[in-house]
Amino acid sequence: MADTHTDHTSKLKRLNRVEGQVRGISKMIEEGKYCVDILTQIKAAKSALGSIERQILEDHMHGCIKKSFKEKSSKKSEQMIDEVISLVKKMTN
């Protein structure tokens, strides 16, 4: 329980930072800053989102696989695993 909470807090903090980065990019455009610097900032924001994405995917996989272990019906358990795998395929595309 505590774990999940800490974890949420960390993701929210990181998303908050991304929000600030995006706002910063708007400001750079308004102020006519050099394009190359703006592009660097956009790349940074995209990469921060990508890292949050991977974290969420990892947590989801852990949760899903753990639940499927506890599942008594092996059919339902397999369904859960298939769902995780198709999600991973989507994410790596």
Add this chain to the structure above:
Amino acid sequence: MADTHTDHTSKLKRLNRVEGQVRGISKMIEEGKYCVDILTQIKAAKSALGSIERQILEDHMHGCIKKSFKEKSSKKSEQMIDEVISLVKKMTN
């Protein structure tokens, strides 16, 4: 002049929308929404940033190449072109 202004406005609008998307993702996490839906939203925000990025790169290339055409010193003109090309290489990496 007017063009640049319109163009800025369109980029700022799109960045504003991305800011809203990121805020929405935070809310989804706070409300314990389903991970797969959160991941879909993150993907959408990343893709929106990517499209703004390409737009800025395109405008920058147009501007740079145009300026390099007007440049009298062919050495300086070549430098400008090299800068654009190394930026493109960085962006495609």
Add this chain to the structure above:
Amino acid sequence: MADTHTDHTSKLKRLNRVEGQVRGISKMIEEGKYCVDILTQIKAAKSALGSIERQILEDHMHGCIKKSFKEKSSKKSEQMIDEVISLVKKMTN
């Protein structure tokens, strides 16, 4: 068993095709073909490799998770799952 065999055959066929594509790209360069067409072919070869990659990852995940289900030691089973998850993180990076 038969499944695995069929599956190997399909991957080998696809890799064979990629090999042919790469050889074709070399030929295009030797013959001085138009760069844009060469770039299109490279993109196609990269995308074909990416699709084989996702297929192998998917099969590996299925195999690993199935094995971890059968594992009696829950510690070893968790290790296997952690390995899969860290592989997925590497692949989505």
Add this chain to the structure above:
Amino acid sequence: MADTHTDHTSKLKRLNRVEGQVRGISKMIEEGKYCVDILTQIKAAKSALGSIERQILEDHMHGCIKKSFKEKSSKKSEQMIDEVISLVKKMTN
């Protein structure tokens, strides 16, 4: 002239190496090698193709922009530049 030749040779060498890598991946699959190692090799082949791709794009941009500088008709020159830029957009997508 000599430059172009050297350059072609280097690209052909690198493509040759990629062909060998792809053949090696087929062999790994036939021999039932560990999936994670196969995935690492696929990643390497994709990355090698990506680097050849960037090299070809760079050369093409240099060539195109140089030609457009020499072009007397400014309309045709602009067309050439637009072509380069739309290619870059396609490559960064």
